[in-house]
Amino acid sequence: MTDNPKILNVELGTKSYPIYIGGGLLSLESAFTKHIHGQQVMIVTNTTVAPLYLDKLRGLLGNFNVESVILPDGEQFKTLETVNKVFDVLLKSKFDRNSTLIALGGGVVGDITGFAAASYLRGVDFLQVPTTLLSQVDSSVGGKTGVNHDLGKNMIGAFYQPKAVIIDVDTLDTLSNREFSAGMAEVIKYGLLGNADFLSMIEANIESIMGREKDFIIDIVFRSCNDKARIVALDEFEKGKRALLNLGHTFGHGIENTLGYGTYLHGEAISIGMVMALKLSMDEGHLTEEDVQRVQSILSKANLPTSIKKNVGSEALINAMSLDKKSIDGEIRLVLLKRLGDSYLTDSYSKENFSKVVDSFCH
Amino acid sequence: MTDNPKILNVELGTKSYPIYIGGGLLSLESAFTKHIHGQQVMIVTNTTVAPLYLDKLRGLLGNFNVESVILPDGEQFKTLETVNKVFDVLLKSKFDRNSTLIALGGGVVGDITGFAAASYLRGVDFLQVPTTLLSQVDSSVGGKTGVNHDLGKNMIGAFYQPKAVIIDVDTLDTLSNREFSAGMAEVIKYGLLGNADFLSMIEANIESIMGREKDFIIDIVFRSCNDKARIVALDEFEKGKRALLNLGHTFGHGIENTLGYGTYLHGEAISIGMVMALKLSMDEGHLTEEDVQRVQSILSKANLPTSIKKNVGSEALINAMSLDKKSIDGEIRLVLLKRLGDSYLTDSYSKENFSKVVDSFCH
Numbered sequence: 074m075t076d077n078p079k080i081l082n083v084e085l086g087t088k089s090y091p092i093y094i095g096g097g098l099l100s101l102e103s104a105f106t107k108h109i110h111g112q113q114v115m116i117v118t119n120t121t122v123a124p125l126y127l128d129k130l131r132g133l134l135g136n137f138n139v140e141s142v143i144l145p146d147g148e149q150f151k152t153l154e155t156v157n158k159v160f161d162v163l164l165k166s167k168f169d170r171n172s173t174l175i176a177l178g179g180g181v182v183g184d185i186t187g188f189a190a191a192s193y194l195r196g197v198d199f200l201q202v203p204t205t206l207l208s209q210v211d212s213s214v215g216g217k218t219g220v221n222h223d224l225g226k227n228m229i230g231a232f233y234q235p236k237a238v239i240i241d242v243d244t245l246d247t248l249s250n251r252e253f254s255a256g257m258a259e260v261i262k263y264g265l266l267g268n269a270d271f272l273s274m275i276e277a278n279i280e281s282i283m284g285r286e287k288d289f290i291i292d293i294v295f296r297s298c299n300d301k302a303r304i305v306a307l308d309e310f311e312k313g314k315r316a317l318l319n320l321g322h323t324f325g326h327g328i329e330n331t332l333g334y335g336t337y338l339h340g341e342a343i344s345i346g347m348v349m350a351l352k353l354s355m356d357e358g359h360l361t362e363e364d365v366q367r368v369q370s371i372l373s374k375a376n377l378p379t380s381i382k383k384n385v386g387s388e389a390l391i392n393a394m395s396l397d398k399k400s401i402d403g404e405i406r407l408v409l410l411k412r413l414g415d416s417y418l419t420d421s422y423s424k425e426n427f428s429k430v431v432d433s434f435c436h
Numbered sequence: 437m438t439d440n441p442k443i444l445n446v447e448l449g450t451k452s453y454p455i456y457i458g459g460g461l462l463s464l465e466s467a468f469t470k471h472i473h474g475q476q477v478m479i480v481t482n483t484t485v486a487p488l489y490l491d492k493l494r495g496l497l498g499n500f501n502v503e504s505v506i507l508p509d510g511e512q513f514k515t516l517e518t519v520n521k522v523f524d525v526l527l528k529s530k531f532d533r534n535s536t537l538i539a540l541g542g543g544v545v546g547d548i549t550g551f552a553a554a555s556y557l558r559g560v561d562f563l564q565v566p567t568t569l570l571s572q573v574d575s576s577v578g579g580k581t582g583v584n585h586d587l588g589k590n591m592i593g594a595f596y597q598p599k600a601v602i603i604d605v606d607t608l609d610t611l612s613n614r615e616f617s618a619g620m621a622e623v624i625k626y627g628l629l630g631n632a633d634f635l636s637m638i639e640a641n642i643e644s645i646m647g648r649e650k651d652f653i654i655d656i657v658f659r660s661c662n663d664k665a666r667i668v669a670l671d672e673f674e675k676g677k678r679a680l681l682n683l684g685h686t687f688g689h690g691i692e693n694t695l696g697y698g699t700y701l702h703g704e705a706i707s708i709g710m711v712m713a714l715k716l717s718m719d720e721g722h723l724t725e726e727d728v729q730r731v732q733s734i735l736s737k738a739n740l741p742t743s744i745k746k747n748v749g750s751e752a753l754i755n756a757m758s759l760d761k762k763s764i765d766g767e768i769r770l771v772l773l774k775r776l777g778d779s780y781l782t783d784s785y786s787k788e789n790f791s792k793v794v795d796s797f798c799h
Binding site: 224225 | 520523524527528530551554555556557558559580581582585586587588591592593594673758759
């Protein structure tokens with residue numbers, strides 16, 4: 074059943090676009106057709122999502138010339154080579170500048186498709202149709218697209234905004250528990266970085282959320298997207314405030330880079346990274362031990378890790394972190410908390426405290 | 437000797453930038469340092485240009501942390517793989533978001549460097565320092581960046597504006613006659629598409645220009661950039677008027693694609709393509725035989741080809757043209773002339789006239 078979706082707008086002048094959030098949206102033709110201007114539509118998806126939703130979406134778009142490309146599933150395929158495969162299909166199908174690409178899948182599919190759309194013929198339209206909690210609350214909104222490089226995560230890409238984001242929360246029904254939890258890391262992040270009320274709401278309803286009760290899901294997706302949309306509108310190109318969204322990410326990317334993709338899901342690495350950022354915030358004199366405990370408890374109830382379970386050396390982790398895009402002239406910039414729900418970006422924390430926290434997580 | 441450069445501005449709101457034109461600008465430190473904001477500078481050049489000008493530019497930028505990458509020379513290296521090699525060097529050198537890339541070379545170097553700058557960490561600054569006539573009057577201005585794909589020229593890229601274009605016309609002293617002529621094709625194009633006075637000036641002074649008299653060179657580069665800057669300012673993303681700059685290019689790209697890169701230089705293919713567009717414009721009832729003869733004579737005096745010297749089949753050429761980025765839903769859109777100096781974009785020309793012109797150039 075399709076209820077009326079909730080609609081948010083990402084305010085970016087001529088690049089503004091709506092986010093539709095609700096159940097049954099993969100059956101809501103108008104949400105798609107309103108944002109497709111030519112006849113040529115390329116659905117980009119992967120081997121996991123295609124059997125679940127590709128036919129449904131193709132059926133909905135019967136009035137268009139629809140092609141599809143099914144990528145292998147996994148972060149390890151988020152490469153320039155994979156983007157080039159999408160270009161192959163687009164060129165073989167003679168797709169022109171009026172084409173629309175649709176990203177049907179999780180964050181990897183969205184990042185690849187967005188970058189392909191940004192670069193194909195120097196830019197064609199694209200829609201985000203995220204099917205994982207992580208991508209629904211994070212990567213599908215805000216126009217960050219791109220791929221990994223052997224030497225670092227998300228190093229190659231573009232700021233390129235979609236024409237619409239269509240979030241059918243029913244797609245979460247097929248998501249594994251582990252993937253759902255990984256998405257919860259980003260949901261909890263919004264509470265920590267700027268919305269203490271949201272953090273309390275998550276805390277109070279964690280069982281209902283983890284039980285995937287639909288009303289709660291729609292609510293947390295809506296609130297997360299709302300927080301993200303407001304921050305993106307203030308800072309499309311991540312020159313300032315938007316960097317707050319990277320709470321836990323500099324640590325988290327370091328963990329992912331050091332252990333290699335595949336050990337932790339992105340959201341799991343971010344969960345650990347947030348705990349590291351919280352502990353450093355505590356050592357910097359801002360948070361209490363109780364604050365950190367409280368958040369660790371919420372993360373644990375969301376079945377997220379709060380410590381690194383594999384062997385990681387401090388030096389390797391710090392080296393990987395210094396390669397992060399947010400670092401400037403080699404300084405590792407971090408998002409820390411003044412209070413739960415109040416974050417700031419800094420590179421003037423105590424290096425001793427930083428080393429202490431890293432050491433305590435490495436072994 | 438460095439005279440005061442002429443300065444043009446490309447008016448694109450927050451993305452506006454200056455074009456400096458003059459002799460000796462590779463010794464004019466301020467033209468560079470004014471537009472470099474961080475400490476990290478990567479000069480991207482090629483094996484032909486590096487021995488001529490790399491040390492000079494490095495010397496000028498002694499106060500920065502300057503690295504360089506020297507690419508193989510040639511259109512066949514304008515690929516995603518080559519861009520990836522630039523990323524390798526940037527990442528190994530730990531270049532951050534405050535980095536500046538400098539494209540030192542011709543159009544290929546500029547296109548690759550611009551796309552690398554657009555995509556590295558989702559966008560860093562870059563400067564264009566074009567060293568060929570073709571790149572000085574065309575590709576370095578306007579923010580079109582990108583690479584070729586096996587299935588077509590310039591299919592992958594971004595609209596991404598440089599922070600400045602620094603044109604030292606002294607670099608033309610080392611340019612071969614053939615390359616200089618190829619650049620003249622684009623110079624003559626500006627006269628044809630919108631500036632009949634400029635066409636007459638070129639015609640009247642073709643010997644002095646081909647003799648590379650410096651004052652004339654500065655004048656034609658300035659006028660060309662001025663025409664281009666005005667058109668780009670009206671239409672950054674090639675939704676309308678900018679397409680006029682493609683006079684001769686749809687035919688020309690078709691020729692390049694069909695014969696393979698290397699047979700003709702880009703400017704040579706454009707020269708032939710412009711004659712094809714002129715003949716079709718004549719058959720459409722706009723130009724006279726004398727108009728076409730007049731332009732063919734100017735092109736010939738610039739040592740440019742006006743017919744295809746190798747075997748090319750009509751069908752192959754038309755098929756290659758239909759893949760052009762400017763084509764919409766398979767229709768081949770062309771820039772035709774109403775008069776010399778007055779162009780328009782159309783897909784409603786007579787298909788019979790079109791075939792007749794293509795047939796007359798193919799054999």
